[in-house]
Amino acid sequence: MIVDVRIYTCLPNRMMEFVKLYEEKAWPLQLKYLENCLGWYTTVEGELNTVVHLWSYKDQGDREQRRAAMAADPAWASFLAEGAKAGMLVKMENRIVKEAPHFTKWKAK
Template sequence: MIVDIRTYKFQPGKMGAWLKLYEELAWPLQKKHLGECLGFYTTIEGELHQVVHIWRYQSQADREARRNAMAKEPGWAQFLAETAKLDGFLSMENKLARETPFFAAK
């Protein structure tokens, strides 16, 4: 198993609009195609104006197949276009991690 940990950092005042757009356009598609979301968070202390979401996959191949299927959805292209119009991202970071042997999911 691997997890995809994504962190998006926004300009102050832009995160709320993106979250609304995400909930309306992207969340249904990601739930349909990506499978298990382990968490979707906004920062409340430390470095603010960030969204962190974590997705579980069986393997890198599983992740790639799921993300490729989602990318073919017309609604995904619409979400990306609307996101670009917001001009709110400062940075996007993506990490892939795997479980340690002593903490394998049951």
């Protein structure tokens, strides 16, 4: 299993606007295509105006297939265009991580 950690930094005072747009337009599509959301968070302390969400995939091939299907949906292109036009984001990051062997063994207990 791999986890796609997605980190979005919003302009000050625009995070909730981004969250609202995401909830209305992107969330239903991501649940449909990506399915396996492990968590969706906004920061309380640390780097403010930041949204973090995590998506689980069987492997990199599974991730690529699911994301390609979502990208082919015209509703996804519409969300991206609306988000770009609104100009709420400063930075977007994603990291692919996997469990360390000791954690996998601990979790299995």
